[in-house]
Amino acid sequence: MLAARDDQQFRASLASRDIIGQAKGMIMERYDIDAVQAFELLAKLSQQQNTPLHRLARELVDIDHPTVSEF
Secondary structure (H helix, E strand, C coil): CHHHHHHHHHHHHHHHHHHHHHHHHHHHHHHCCCHHHHHHHHHHHHHHHCCCHHHHHHHHHHHHCCCCCCC
């Protein structure tokens, strides 16, 4: 049971890391800044909004690239 929980946490961490990377890349392109500056901006926004970094990153990506819902 512990191994299953650890695997689930590992997968969630990878997904969070991926979405943060996507948001960071979008910010880098849009504002012509480097990776460190983009991450610092995300971290600052996360603190100001009292929102977890991965959630803020998800919102930024979803706004710029909304998923198509099936009807």
